[in-house]
Amino acid sequence: GAGVSQSPSNKVTEKGKDVELRCDPISGHTALYWYRQSLGQGLEFLIYFQGNSAPDKSGLPSDRFSAERTGGSVSTLTIQRTQQEDSAVYLCASTTRGQGAVGELFFGEGSRLTVL
Amino acid sequence: AQSVTQPDIHITVSEGASLELRCNYSYGATPYLFWYVQSPGQGLQLLLKYFSGDTLVQGIKGFEAEFKRSQSSFNLRKPSVHWSDAAEYFCAVGGRGGSQGNLIFGKGTKLSVKP
Numbered sequence: 001g002a003g004v005s006q007s008p009s010n011k012v013t014e015k016g017k018d019v020e021l022r023c024d025p026i027s028g029h030t031a032l033y034w035y036r037q038s039l040g041q042g043l044e045f046l047i048y049f050q051g052n053s054a055p056d057k058s059g060l061p062s063d064r065f066s067a068e069r070t071g072g073s074v075s076t077l078t079i080q081r082t083q084q085e086d087s088a089v090y091l092c093a094s095t096t097r098g099q100g101a102v103g104e105l106f107f108g109e110g111s112r113l114t115v116l
Numbered sequence: 117a118q119s120v121t122q123p124d125i126h127i128t129v130s131e132g133a134s135l136e137l138r139c140n141y142s143y144g145a146t147p148y149l150f151w152y153v154q155s156p157g158q159g160l161q162l163l164l165k166y167f168s169g170d171t172l173v174q175g176i177k178g179f180e181a182e183f184k185r186s187q188s189s190f191n192l193r194k195p196s197v198h199w200s201d202a203a204e205y206f207c208a209v210g211g212r213g214g215s216q217g218n219l220i221f222g223k224g225t226k227l228s229v230k231p
Contacts, residue, residue, distance in 0.1 A: 004159075035221075041223070042206065042220045042221060042223030043206065043224070045220075045224075047222075063221065073184075091159065093160075102150075103210075104150065104162055104165055105150075105152075105162075105208075105219065106162075107152075107159040107160040107161075108159055109158065109159040110159055
């Protein structure tokens with residue numbers, strides 16, 4: 001499709017299980033972001049990928065969270081040993097980069113994670 | 117440190133009234149400025165952006181914003197609010213400097229519209 005695609009749209013899991021969230025960015029976009037949005041909260045930056053550079057992981061809340069981006073395209077966010085406080089909507093966005101600067105972000109509709 | 121402040125967490129306006137949502141930023145480099153809207157259950161959609169040139173920018177859905185460098189502000193305005201404008205609005209600053217992939221979001225302002 002033409003937009004950012006995220007899957008699953010909804011995920012319910014039990015505390016302690018691992019989950020994987022997938023993001024398919026817009027073709028040709030070199031930069032990819034993951035954000036977390038908890039109920040009533042703003043956007044919490046998690047991780048940022050730009051081309052072949054090392055990702056900026058400064059927003060990951062704990063070592064239970066990790067992400068990878070294969071072939072400069074699809075990205076997977078993994079949460080190990082999920083906790084109830086991980087319940088949130090996880091948003092992915094992609095963009096082009098020009099002259100080192102960020103452009104407009106295109107967001108997916110998010111993956112809603114519920115940890116029971 | 118780079119930051120974006122949206123001072124109002126929640127605003128309620130009557131349908132047909134004018135609207136102004138505030139955004140202040142602190143950014144060391146030349147800023148690129150964005151407003152996004154998130155309707156309930158939806159992803160974020162770009163309303164408008166400022167990169168350079170005319171400091172008054174027009175966006176979709178009748179919104180506009182004005183970049184005021186002296187005040188480090190980029191306030192969003194609409195002359196007459198419609199019930200469908202009820203949503204959450206996020207201001208963001210990007211550019212060549214800063215962290216988080218050179219893009220920083222405010223915490224959002226939730227807009228409610230009274231009939």
